[in-house]
Amino acid sequence: MSLNTRILTLATTLLVVAAAASWLAYRALSQDIIERWGQQVAEIQVRYDSARLLQSLEREIGLARQMADSVAIQQWAAAPDNPALKTAAIRQMESFRSNFRDNTYFVALRKNRQYYFNNASNEFAGQQLRYQLDPDDPDDAWFFRLIDEGRDFHLNVNPDEALGVTKLWIDVLVRDDSGQILGMVGTGLELDRFLQDIVDIGQKGITTLFVDFNGAIQLYRDRNYIDFASIIKPEGQKNTVDLLFEAPEDQQKVLGMLQMLKNRGGDSGAVASSFVTIDGHRHLAGVAYLPAIGWFEITLLDLDTLLPVSYLWPLVAVFLAALLASLLLFHGLVRRWVLTPIVALERAVKQVREGNFRTGNLPKPDNEIGRLSGHFEDMASTLQASTEDLQAQVASRTEELHRLARVDALTGLGNRRALDEALAIEIERSYRQGSGFGVLWMDVDHFKAINDERGHQTGDAILCDVAHWLRACLRPYDIAGRWGGDEFLVILSPCDALTLEHTAQRVRINIEQQGQAMTLPVTVSIGGYQASAEDTLDGVLKRADQALYRAKQQGRNQVMIDSGEALSTE
């Protein structure tokens, strides 16, 4: 696997690992943030909702208490059959009616069990007595229960079948100076409007409900859950708050919070919160106890709606983009600083290995690899210089060897190989150009005797002299060589029969004279042949050799020329 692939794989693995770790950390952190935030929001919300309810009820409760404290009403309640007291009381009641928010009041007298009521449209003016309370009628049981329990103040959500209304009733006991209960007064707030104003306020993801001291649901957006007239219901038949939660542990949690706040009594501002699940969604349930009305306020925050995890996705996207950009940058830098120089260096090494020293300009980052590339370039140029030097030396030696291989070591003339090559070239040229050339074959006369008489070394010296004298008689471009032993060959080109013969004679005479000058009995016999374009190498040599033979036959120190036609002798 290449370094590039390895680095990419490593960087990608790091990216995936970092992304996975970050995702897990993000999940845990975002969950933690949501929980902390949610808890605070739940507590703020629950206080806010509680304050809203209390603010809206405070005045009504105060008015109801004032009504219960009304002397006129108390006197009448103590003597309900007194028409004058009744008239005064009703006047008083009507004045309270105009002050209550819903312009509604009720008065229930303990003594004669009469129930008085009037509404905003003053529907029952002069007929405020609506009905008689019956202790055996379950619809009236609330009245007798509250008196039995002696609860001075009570909030009750209850439909009044006789009046055809469903209201949030504010019930306040009327007592005389001795504390004797004379009856009950209060007002009723129209339930639907109240729910709309206080409970079902349309904040997405936030649900508000109110439960009484026993956990029975009193105000909730879904009327089906409201525990109407819960005061008269036995325990176990009430619509309690735990019905909203599917999981038993959530039910326990919420009931536990109610109990805990109950135990802390009127500790105002005490709030509890906990996570619960409703319809498969995680909610934060915030609970506050409202000692003023003896109810609990419960706020349910749907975290998925209020703070969906998707809100934080841009954060994840930015993180991943930054991670990816870092990876690309990392890869880009590694590529620039390491990979590209290494690949270039590898290519250069390969080139040098193949004998190409022109490595070009290698990238040289300012690091170890850059320095390595620099050293490599220096090494390549040194190697190139030494290789070129070596090649030059080899060429020169080869040329020298080539030359030496074609030189006769004794005489310095060309040797048999040089003559062979020269003859072959001449035959080729002659054939190509259609022109002939001349060949002289020369042999020293009685050389064996010279050797024998004067010694081999003198023989060698004579051979050298003969070569020298021969060369002196030739044109610069004529080729002379030692064929072997005491035999010499001369190639004359261009040449004709006459020139051939003259040259042969000149050579023969010069050698004879030079020998005489040195008191050496040195003569040579020469056979010449004027070759034509059609002649072969063997043919030329054979004809020259035959001519030489004839020269020897003629008594030596002779020239015999074979002009290709007739032989001439001298």
Ligand SMILES: Nc1nc2c(ncn2[C@@H]2O[C@H](COP(=O)(O)OP(=O)(O)OP(=O)(O)O)[C@@H](O)[C@H]2O)c(=O)[nH]1
């Ligand atoms: N000193 C010396 N002698 C050589 C060399 N090469 C050959 N010879 C001798 O040269 C002689 C050549 O003799 P031949 O050409 O056969 O006969 P010749 O005595 O010259 O008689 P003809 O050629 O018939 O006149 C031999 O005795 C060889 O040993 C050499 O390099 N140096």
